[in-house]
Amino acid sequence: MSKLKLLLTGSLAAIVAMFFLVSNINAREAERVSLNQVQGIPQNASVNSEWAKYYPRQYSSWQKTKDSDDLEDMVGKKPQLAVLWAGYAFSKDYNAPRGHYYAVQDLTNSLRTANPKDAETGPMPTSCWTCKSPDVVRLIEEDGELNYFTGKWARYGGEVINSIGCKDCHDPKTAQLAMGRPYMDRGLASAGMNTFADSTHQEKRSLVCAQCHSEYYFKATDNNGKTAMVVTFPWKNGLTAEGMEEYYDEINFADWTHSISKTPMLKAQHPGFEMHLTGIHGQKGVSCADCHMPYTQEGAVKYSDHQIRSPLETMDRSCMNCHRESEEKLRGIVKQKFDRKEYLMEIAMDNISKAHLETARAMELGASDDELKEVRTHIRHGQWRWDYSIASHGSFFHAPEETLRLLASANEEGQQARIKLVKILAKYGDAEFIAPDFSTKENAQKLAGLDVEKLIQEKLEFKRTLEQEWIKHAKARGLYDAENQKNIDDKSSFYR
Numbered sequence: 056m057s058k059l060k061l062l063l064t065g066s067l068a069a070i071v072a073m074f075f076l077v078s079n080i081n082a083r084e085a086e087r088v089s090l091n092q093v094q095g096i097p098q099n100a101s102v103n104s105e106w107a108k109y110y111p112r113q114y115s116s117w118q119k120t121k122d123s124d125d126l127e128d129m130v131g132k133k134p135q136l137a138v139l140w141a142g143y144a145f146s147k148d149y150n151a152p153r154g155h156y157y158a159v160q161d162l163t164n165s166l167r168t169a170n171p172k173d174a175e176t177g178p179m180p181t182s183c184w185t186c187k188s189p190d191v192v193r194l195i196e197e198d199g200e201l202n203y204f205t206g207k208w209a210r211y212g213g214e215v216i217n218s219i220g221c222k223d224c225h226d227p228k229t230a231q232l233a234m235g236r237p238y239m240d241r242g243l244a245s246a247g248m249n250t251f252a253d254s255t256h257q258e259k260r261s262l263v264c265a266q267c268h269s270e271y272y273f274k275a276t277d278n279n280g281k282t283a284m285v286v287t288f289p290w291k292n293g294l295t296a297e298g299m300e301e302y303y304d305e306i307n308f309a310d311w312t313h314s315i316s317k318t319p320m321l322k323a324q325h326p327g328f329e330m331h332l333t334g335i336h337g338q339k340g341v342s343c344a345d346c347h348m349p350y351t352q353e354g355a356v357k358y359s360d361h362q363i364r365s366p367l368e369t370m371d372r373s374c375m376n377c378h379r380e381s382e383e384k385l386r387g388i389v390k391q392k393f394d395r396k397e398y399l400m401e402i403a404m405d406n407i408s409k410a411h412l413e414t415a416r417a418m419e420l421g422a423s424d425d426e427l428k429e430v431r432t433h434i435r436h437g438q439w440r441w442d443y444s445i446a447s448h449g450s451f452f453h454a455p456e457e458t459l460r461l462l463a464s465a466n467e468e469g470q471q472a473r474i475k476l477v478k479i480l481a482k483y484g485d486a487e488f489i490a491p492d493f494s495t496k497e498n499a500q501k502l503a504g505l506d507v508e509k510l511i512q513e514k515l516e517f518k519r520t521l522e523q524e525w526i527k528h529a530k531a532r533g534l535y536d537a538e539n540q541k542n543i544d545d546k547s548s549f550y551r
């Protein structure tokens with residue numbers, strides 16, 4: 056081939072490539088702009104399928120959160136949990152999180168919510184629905200926040216029916232990111248942070264998750280003579296484990312009294328947002344959506360993948376735009392972080408479980424509350440730090456150093472309790488005491504004083520009766536999303 060021909064072919068190829076590149080960029084830019092424009096306003100916006108015709112890609116990727124249906128019985132896998140949470144509903148039943156699609160079903164099936172008979176019976180307050188459904192945003196709009204937080208969980212059984220979806224994170228009128236849970240702005244303000252509206256776009260890409268993936272407690276608040284249980288973020292002293300511990304200690308707060316050791320306990324919920332902020336990605340300004348909702352290219356169209364799940368399943372889109380290592384190498388690093396967390400976590404869980412059981416033995420032998428005061432403070436703080444460090448699951452990756460630091464601190468508190476307990480047990484003549492075996496779910500739940508078979512039978516009765524009435528109510532109210540309810544996976548830790 057002559058030099059001239061070579062040059063000509065080369066230039067032609069370059070021109071063609073340039074043409075495609077430019078048209079591709081134009082198409083993507085046009086799409087990016089149009090995606091952020093209103094394509095229609097969904098009516099009845101807490102029903103997710105109402106959004107489908109306007110935003111088909113976001114909708115169908117959101118629907119795929121259905122694929123994450125594995126149910127992992129954590130109390131079965133880590134029986135220490137039943138001892139650690141003795142006297143608290145989590146000792147009955149606790150599963151690892153699965154897709155957003157299942158949030159309502161999983162809460163309804165949990166033995167924790169038990170078997171209410173009607174709108175007035177407990178045990179749980181309405182607040183338990185708060186991080187499960189776009190119907191909550193609707194109810195807060197319709198009934199007012201304080202009224203929403205008043206009464207028993209069963210009060211809203213027929214009203215909260217659609218699982219985590221569009222209206223949880225978007226304004227139906229503009230499709231922009233939105234936050235319909237006012238308690239979050241109060242939490243941010245108490246910590247001296249910007250409210251949602253004043254935050255940057257990049258911050259909002261995490262804040263929509265923080266509505267639910269944060270530590271909270273129910274603050275008893277007067278509502279015209281009735282008590283509202285208002286979801287509250289304990290952030291006044293900072294978004295750290297120690298800051299929140301101090302906050303709870305200052306107001307003398309306890310989530311429950313431990314049924315074995317009689318310790319006034321704290322339950323960490325899932326401080327995923329707070330832990331993320333302490334990690335390297337959080338500190339570098341990477342948002343939850345950057346990893347969990349990566350941009351996806353479909354032909355010329357670019358959109359956010361709404362199948363929120365483990366980013367390890369989407370590493371090419373979630374990690375590789377920032378990292379140069381191979382996927383395999385990164386995956387290996389993540390696995391190592393997980394194993395290190397497991398190692399320290401197991402030791403902490405064993406130590407603190409034994410501290411509860413040794414305290415019970417000391418009480419049995421006659422030790423007074425006064426003698427056990429320091430022991431119980433160590434247990435309270437140790438268990439809080441253990442729970443805080445791992446309750447949000449992804450923490451081993453989001454903030455590995457902070458996770459390990461808290462687990463070390465939990466172990467130190469657990470050890471301090473046990474050293475003091477040896478002295479007390481020796482004083483009462485049982486220095487050789489060895490805590491009973493809690494290595495199986497059955498043993499551990501027995502130590503927690505639970506009759507699980509009875510709880511299961513009661514739950515099944517609830518599913519045959521009141522739950523059916525809720526479904527009828529939701530249908531009559533036009534809230535029932537037939538498309539997304541059909542074939543919903545109804546499994547639980549106790550039946551499949």
Ligand code: HEC
Nearest residue numbers: 123152153154157158161186187223263264267343347364
């Ligand atoms: C309205 C509350 C709420 C919002 C908002 C929310 N989540 Fe969740 N998330 C939950 C609940 C509840 C579960 C557990 C569901 C279950 O197990 O049934 C969960 C589960 C998850 C899981 C586990 C999924 C799996 O397949 O195992 C991930 C990951 C997750 N959320 C990330 C996010 C991210 C990222 C955001 C923000 C873009 C977010 N969530 C926003 C409440 C929420």
Ligand code: HEC
Nearest residue numbers: 090106110113114117219220221224230260263344358359
């Ligand atoms: C847990 C929060 C969450 C839920 C649930 C959610 N979205 Fe989104 N959505 C986001 C985030 C975060 C973005 C990225 C926004 C940005 O950066 O501008 C987004 C982006 C969008 C966009 C803008 C274009 C794009 O793809 O980036 C549309 C439209 C949209 N979502 C529609 C929906 C619809 C429809 C549903 C329900 C089927 C839904 N979203 C559910 C958080 C959510």
Ligand code: HEC
Nearest residue numbers: 335336339341345346366367373374377378385388389455
């Ligand atoms: C928006 C860019 C961005 C994305 C997306 C991102 N990272 Fe990173 N990652 C960083 C930055 C920045 C650092 C800090 C180190 C540095 O500055 O080089 C980092 C650090 C790390 C480290 C080392 C720090 C540590 O904690 O030990 C690991 C491992 C890592 N990332 C894994 C991942 C994985 C896995 C994903 C996908 C799930 C991911 N990253 C997604 C930007 C990103």
Ligand code: HEC
Nearest residue numbers: 264268327328331336341342343346365366367448449452
């Ligand atoms: C740099 C990427 C990255 C960022 C940023 C990030 N995550 Fe994650 N997240 C991960 C990885 C990786 C895992 C571990 C997944 C696994 O073990 O399969 C994870 C795990 C989780 C889990 C546990 C899922 C499960 O089923 O156990 C939740 C929930 C979660 N993240 C929520 C969030 C929230 C909320 C934010 C923001 C506050 C956030 N993540 C920010 C990468 C990220």
